[in-house]
Amino acid sequence: DNTLNEISKYVQEGQSIKVRKLTISALEKGYDYKQILNTLIDAMDIIGKKFKKNEVYVPEVLIASRAFNIALDIISPLIDPNVTNYLGKVVIGTVQGDLHDIGKNLVKMMLVGMGFQVIDLGVDISPQEFVDAVKKHDPDIIAMSALLTTTMITMKNTIKLLEEEGLRDNLTVFIGGAPITSNYARTIGADVYSTDAASAAEVAKEIVR
Numbered sequence: 335d336n337t338l339n340e341i342s343k344y345v346q347e348g349q350s351i352k353v354r355k356l357t358i359s360a361l362e363k364g365y366d367y368k369q370i371l372n373t374l375i376d377a378m379d380i381i382g383k384k385f386k387k388n389e390v391y392v393p394e395v396l397i398a399s400r401a402f403n404i405a406l407d408i409i410s411p412l413i414d415p416n417v418t419n420y421l422g423k424v425v426i427g428t429v430q431g432d433l434h435d436i437g438k439n440l441v442k443m444m445l446v447g448m449g450f451q452v453i454d455l456g457v458d459i460s461p462q463e464f465v466d467a468v469k470k471h472d473p474d475i476i477a478m479s480a481l482l483t484t485t486m487i488t489m490k491n492t493i494k495l496l497e498e499e500g501l502r503d504n505l506t507v508f509i510g511g512a513p514i515t516s517n518y519a520r521t522i523g524a525d526v527y528s529t530d531a532a533s534a535a536e537v538a539k540e541i542v543r
């Protein structure tokens with residue numbers, strides 16, 4: 335059966351309608367959501383490498399990302415354990431100036447799978463918007479994602495604003511994204527950092543224990 339290969343091909347080509355159909359069909363054929371997820375991640379990895387080598391450009395990457403997120407939306411409900419007693423509450427978002435949401439969406443999905451209630455603010459979230467969300471939702475963890483070296487600084491500004499508003503003490507600040515390092519996390523006063531979505535969920539679980 336060629337379904338997973340076709341999903342990969344059409345994600346890379348950004349053919350959302352075909353990706354949607356094939357993802358549903360793969361599930362009907364009995365593929366595990368993890369197999370589909372790995373296929374999607376591998377496809378984005380291929381696109382990312384081509385982007386780096388200037389073999390594809392922003393528009394192609396954008397439509398591939400759209401196709402990825404559509405497939406992710408289809409498999410996400412399967413991962414929701416439908417808990418009534420959440421492990422904890424997380425407010426998540428991609429920082430201001432940054433529109434990359436694939437990694438953030440994966441982290442969110444893993445957190446939900448782990449049993450967290452996740453409030454997703456979306457992309458391009460300013461320090462003030464994070465602070466407002468913390469006031470509104472009173473989360474255990476605030477999770478920030480950044481993919482650009484130019485937007486990482488917003489994490490620092492957000493932590494500063496949380497401190498100024500007296501919200502920092504009872505909150506775990508969790509950061510991640512390709513350019514983030516544990517050293518950077520330490521420098522800006524974040525509590526934790528992780529390299530990928532799966533370990534992010536593991537680390538979050540440890541935090542609320």
Ligand code: B1M
Nearest residue numbers: 382399433434435436437477479482483510511512530531
């Ligand atoms: Co852009 N982009 N992009 N891009 N893009 C990168 C990030 C880049 C590395 C490409 C390159 O090779 N040059 C580069 C950044 C360079 C830098 O700053 N160091 C770059 C650039 C430059 C840009 C633009 C400036 C390009 C331009 O316009 N000239 C522009 C900026 C737009 C903006 O944000 N303001 C831009 C635009 C875009 C698209 C819109 C086309 C698209 C995003 C679409 C979308 O997300 N909906 C896009 C994409 C897709 C990429 C690449 C190809 C792939 C990113 C991705 O989704 N990876 C990327 C190159 C690459 O990484 N190979 C690139 C897959 C994803 C699963 O991984 O997001 O790293 P990642 O998430 C991982 C971990 O990082 C971690 O877990 C995830 C899963 O394991 N993680 C966390 C992420 N967040 C976490 C939070 C946590 C914990 C872990 O706790 C809270």
